[in-house]
Amino acid sequence: MDFLLKNISIPNPLFLPVFKYGNSFIAAEQLRNEFDVNGIITNAYFLYKDREYKKVVKERGIKDFLGFDKLIVTDSGAFQQFSRPLYLSNTQIIAFQQEIGADVISPLDVITTPGDNRTTAGKKLASTLKRIEQGLTLVDRAILIGVQQGGKFLDLRVEALRELVNMHVQYIALGSLVPFFNRYHDIEFIGKVLMQAREVVPPSIPLHIYGAGDPVELPFYIALGCNIFDSSAFIHYARDGWCMTPYGSFKEDRAKWALEYAGASPYIRKSGQAIWRNENLLAAHNLWMVLDVVATAGRLHAENRLRDHLDHIAEVHQHLFPESKLASSWQKL
Numbered sequence: 609m610d611f612l613l614k615n616i617s618i619p620n621p622l623f624l625p626v627f628k629y630g631n632s633f634i635a636a637e638q639l640r641n642e643f644d645v646n647g648i649i650t651n652a653y654f655l656y657k658d659r660e661y662k663k664v665v666k667e668r669g670i671k672d673f674l675g676f677d678k679l680i681v682t683d684s685g686a687f688q689q690f691s692r693p694l695y696l697s698n699t700q701i702i703a704f705q706q707e708i709g710a711d712v713i714s715p716l717d718v719i720t721t722p723g724d725n726r727t728t729a730g731k732k733l734a735s736t737l738k739r740i741e742q743g744l745t746l747v748d749r750a751i752l753i754g755v756q757q758g759g760k761f762l763d764l765r766v767e768a769l770r771e772l773v774n775m776h777v778q779y780i781a782l783g784s785l786v787p788f789f790n791r792y793h794d795i796e797f798i799g800k801v802l803m804q805a806r807e808v809v810p811p812s813i814p815l816h817i818y819g820a821g822d823p824v825e826l827p828f829y830i831a832l833g834c835n836i837f838d839s840s841a842f843i844h845y846a847r848d849g850w851c852m853t854p855y856g857s858f859k860e861d862r863a864k865w866a867l868e869y870a871g872a873s874p875y876i877r878k879s880g881q882a883i884w885r886n887e888n889l890l891a892a893h894n895l896w897m898v899l900d901v902v903a904t905a906g907r908l909h910a911e912n913r914l915r916d917h918l919d920h921i922a923e924v925h926q927h928l929f930p931e932s933k934l935a936s937s938w939q940k941l
Contacts, residue, residue: 625639627650629655633887643896643899648674649838651688652683656701681838712751720759720784724760733767744776766808773808789825793822803832824855842898851890852897854904855925
């Protein structure tokens with residue numbers, strides 16, 4: 609069942625391709641017409657800091673500016689704090705996101721790294737909660753995301769969730785999990801975070817994992833109660849020559865497996881092995897694959913048939929990638 613929040617319909621499950629205006633492999637028109645995506649996520653900070661873009665997007669609204677009339681989620685630029693001073697406040701970026709007409713907007717949360725000790729993680733959690741509480745007083749048209757922090761400390765993460773539920777947030781994102789994604793697909797920690805979250809967060813509130821975009825992992829997260837994902841991995845994988853499939857990603861030296869397991873893709877059917885020589889086509893295929901995997905997992909979940917599908921994914925994936933920890937980490941959950 610989809611979520612209806614402030615008269616905004618949010619499909620369940622949902623993958624949000626990351627879209628950067630003026631610098632995207634796939635145009636907004638393509639996302640809307642060719643892929644029929646239900647939503648995108650874009651970084652409001654980049655629009656805010658560019659004087660020309662900022663003026664135009666405020667005049668036209670973000671949907672007209674981007675040429676995308678479905679769900680638009682905006683990021684605040686919190687991740688950019690690692691590489692540059694932002695020179696903006698939490699209230700400024702929240703007000704800007706609402707003013708330009710984004711549907712779901714982000715506070716300027718304080719990101720926690722895996723290396724942060726308990727004291728630091730606790731302080732960042734407290735600061736993030738204060739910013740969310742502040743943002744809730746400013747937002748009346750959009751939906752403000754309640755971002756969970758807490759780093760590697762599960763008890764801090766559950767504390768964050770309880771506070772967010774008490775604040776009556778309508779949408780929760782599980783933050784600072786990107787560093788826990790790894791090449792061996794060990795999903796144990798992320799799985800524990802999700803299971804814990806669904807014990808605290810009512811099913812009426814969507815859960816969003818920031819940065820999750822590997823199609824082999826997404827069905828497992830859906831089974832654990834996650835509803836929304838976003839990523840630009842479909843582009844980064846294409847740039848590095850990786851072809852995504854439901855069972856893992858392959859380079860051209862393993863083309864046989866890629867073509868066999870991704871054969872339903874219209875881009876594979878059209879291009880065959882030539883797809884590795886066209887980054888745009890490979891990115892389009894990767895996006896198609898992520899969207900298809902999410903839609904399939906959502907349908908099977910609604911039919912109570914997802915668990916058998918996960919067993920099949922784990923078995924095939926483990927055969928193709930013997931060093932992977934996907935199956936063993938899934939068994940621990």
